[in-house]
Amino acid sequence: MESFVYTTSPSHVIFGPAGKSSSQLLNRLECREHHAVLILSTPGQAEKANVLAHALTPNTVGVFSKAAMHTPIEITREAVQAAEDLKADSIVSIGGGSTIGLGKAISIRTGLRHFCIPTTYAGSEMTPILGETVDGIKTTRRDIAIIPETVIYDVSLTMSLPxxxxxxxxxxxxxxxxxxxxxxxxxxxxxxxxxxxxxxxxxxxxxxxxxxxxxxxxxxxxxxxxxxxxxxxxxxxxxxxxxxxxxxxxxxxxxxxxxxxxxxxxxxxxxxxxxxxxxxxxxxxxxxxxxxxxxxxxxxxxxxxxxxxxxxxxxxxxxxxxxxxxxxxxxxxxxxxxxxxxxxxxxxxxxxxxxxxxx
Missing domain, CATH: 1.20.1090.10 (Dehydroquinate synthase-like - alpha domain)
Structure with a gap:
């Protein structure tokens, strides 16, 4: 048998019946005493973000729907400022790799807990890796603090995925x-x-x-x-x-x-x-x-x-x-x-x- 090292992820994963994401997330937020959530999405996923915000009322302080491919630094800076202005105590990303990447970028900069609801199959939600683009160059960094605190898989949110x-x-x-x-x-x-x-x-x-x-x-x-x-x-x-x-x-x-x-x-x-x-x-x-x-x-x-x-x-x-x-x-x-x-x-x-x- 070969020698090896295996380290488990600290992320909490909930893989449950379809349609249960908002209730599971609300329970998780209340367990962590988070009552000022900023929800993230791309412009194309804004409707899902707004539906989630309504479901989490009154725990939501806003929706930021400007996430973009390859996590451009200027979008991250704008989102961090929004989180600070709204006095958010946590962030929730709903979407694919672009939105999850923005959530990671905010979390590692602010220390806010990141809760994640993937709607594609990208897999970014399970990694301590952040890829960011600055001046046309994309670089990555790895830090255990980057990985989302909780990941909720809700199959119903993938049924309409093109x-x-x-x-x-x-x-x-x-x-x-x-x-x-x-x-x-x-x-x-x-x-x-x-x-x-x-x-x-x-x-x-x-x-x-x-x-x-x-x-x-x-x-x-x-x-x-x-x-x-x-x-x-x-x-x-x-x-x-x-x-x-x-x-x-x-x-x-x-x-x-x-x-x-x-x-x-x-x-x-x-x-x-x-x-x-x-x-x-x-x-x-x-x-x-x-x-x-x-x-x-x-x-x-x-x-x-x-x-x-x-x-x-x-x-x-x-x-x-x-x-x-x-x-x-x-x-x-x-x-x-x-x-x-x-x-x-x-x-x-x-x-x-x-x-x-x-x-």
């Missing part, structure tokens, strides 16, 4: 677990969670594609996203996340879509160095031939994922600069990161090609 967002945020979560399979600080418990999370999410997403209102599949997807988020929060990020952070922070590419497109390519690049992870991934995806790269390509095809970064605004003339930024201050990776090969990896993703393990 199919395209369901698929890309689900692949985003799968990417978290894939990197955890070969992270330098992985361990047997995390690998079990990773395989279970990948299997649950991939199976659920295929059903959701055909039947978006399937409650059992939506529940299974949220369960898988939770496990994948735990994996990300428990291990070191590698090349995949570095490239996603580079393309998102410096070129304003959409977060989940970028993760989905890059995942087969980044795993293909690393696969020669991580044969056991490749076997585990192929098993989790149900590939009888044991070809993890082929299985990832097939999954994205079956889910009708748009495969080209060029569709989201990345220009061919940006490829060299993207590769140059990506190899600066590289994250730990099982295979040496070489700028020329990374540029070709990005080019393939830009062009929408299928991933190949030949770099």
């Amino acid at each position: 199919l395209a967002i369901s698929i890309t945020s689900g692949i985003n979560a799968i990417a978290h677990a894939v990197e955890a399979l070969y992270a330098p600080d992985t361990n047997p418990i995390i690998r079990l969670m990773a395989k279970e999370g990948i299997g649950a999410l991939s199976q659920a997403l295929l059903i959701i594609t055909a039947s978006p209102q399937d409650l059992e599949a939506r529940t299974k997807a949220l369960y898988g996203a939770w496990l994948c988020g735990v994996c990300l929060g428990s291990t070191t990020m590698s090349l995949h996340h570095k490239l996603c952070h580079t393309l998102g922070g410096s070129f304003n590419l959409p977060h989940a879509e970028t993760h989905a497109i890059l995942l087969p390519h980044t795993f293909a690049y690393n696969s020669p160095a991580v044969p056991s992870a490749a076997r585990d991934l192929a098993y989790a995806l149900g590939d009888a031939e044991g070809d993890a790269v082929k299985a990832l390509n097939s999954l994205l095809d079956r889910l009708s994922v748009s495969r080209a970064l060029s569709n989201y605004g990345l220009r061919e003339e940006d490829l060299g600069r993207a590769a140059s930024i990506a190899v600066r201050n590289p994250y730990g990776n099982p295979r040496k990161v070489e700028e020329g090969k990374i540029q070709e990896l990005i080019r393939r993703a830009w062009a929408g090609e299928h991933a190949k393990a030949d770099l």
